[in-house]
Amino acid sequence: MSKAEQEYRQTRQNISKIKAQLQQLRVQETEQQQKYLENKNNITQINAELEKLNTRSKQLEQNNLAADNTENNQIQELQQAIARWEKEVADNSTIKSSHAGCIVEITATLGQYLSPGNRLGTLQISGQASEMMSVAYFRVQDGKQIKPGMPILITPDTVKRARFGGIVGKITNISAFPVTSEGASSVVGNPELVQKVMDGEGGKIEAIAQLKLDPKNFSGYEWSSSDGPKLAISPGTTTTVRVTVEERSPITFVLPILREWSRLENL
Known part of the structure; x- marks a missing residue:
């Protein structure tokens, strides 16, 4: 076999190898493109999930703020109600006369249950003899x-x-x-x-x-x-x-x- 034929065969073998390599590269390129698309889709999905999570987080913050406001309002209402009850208890447990004077007799006893109109004692009203x-x-x-x-x-x-x-x-x-x-x-x-x-x-x-x-x-x-x-x-x-x-x-x-x-x- 002549040298030229050998070179020709060698060249063809090289070309075949190169073609095989190109084919392999094309396959790899296709695979990389598929992976890229898959990764891109994954990134898109992740971004969508992140957006959902961000929206959910904001919603939770608003809900927590509303719950805090509601709880604070309820606490204030309870505090006001307690203050009213305490005042009512203080008013009902303290008997005040509309006149100034000196108590000269007490007819009620300690622990006695009193109703409106019950007599408690005698008050000497301060004032002039007239x-x-x-x-x-x-x-x-x-x-x-x-x-x-x-x-x-x-x-x-x-x-x-x-x-x-x-x-x-x-x-x-x-x-x-x-x-x-x-x-x-x-x-x-x-x-x-x-x-x-x-x-x-x-x-x-x-x-x-x-x-x-x-x-x-x-x-x-x-x-x-x-x-x-x-x-x-x-x-x-x-x-x-x-x-x-x-x-x-x-x-x-x-x-x-x-x-x-x-x-x-x-x-």
Whole structure:
């Protein structure tokens, strides 16, 4: 075989190898392109997943913020409700008087359940003597004769009437109907005293009188037959009262009897 033929064969073999290599490279290129596309798709999917996760994260943040706001609002509402309840408990557990004064008697006991209207005690209201008044109770037949404006003498039970007389006053109000023990207790504030005043009767006429002031006297009031005792008159003092329902000369009481006698004699 000539040298030229050998070179020719060698060249063809080389060409065949090169073609085989090219074919292999094409296959590898195709595989690389497929891998590239697969990787690209994977990247796209990953980016989509990342976007979803980012959106989900933002949604969770918004949900958490809304939940925090809702929780904070609920906490504030609970705190406000607790504050209201605490204030209500404090208000209901503390009894406040609308008047300034001094408590002179407590009738309620520790731990006693109280309802609106229950009596707790007696309060001596601070103020001037002009604020004091007299409350008296009369039998119905006597009380019906009493009218506002009638004079009244009020003698404290701690004072001797024979020596000092009584405090001069004037009827300012008279009940139109008999009052019950419960009604009198709401005014007097002492059920035991009211029971004694009522004396077992169904009801009595309530009279309220204004006391006449006299700053020159020790007590601060005008007395009927003297300057009064050297004694301060305090609220809650029990008294005996006398009301002048009519003033007539003695002859007016005698003449009806004479007329009655005359009528009998003529018969």
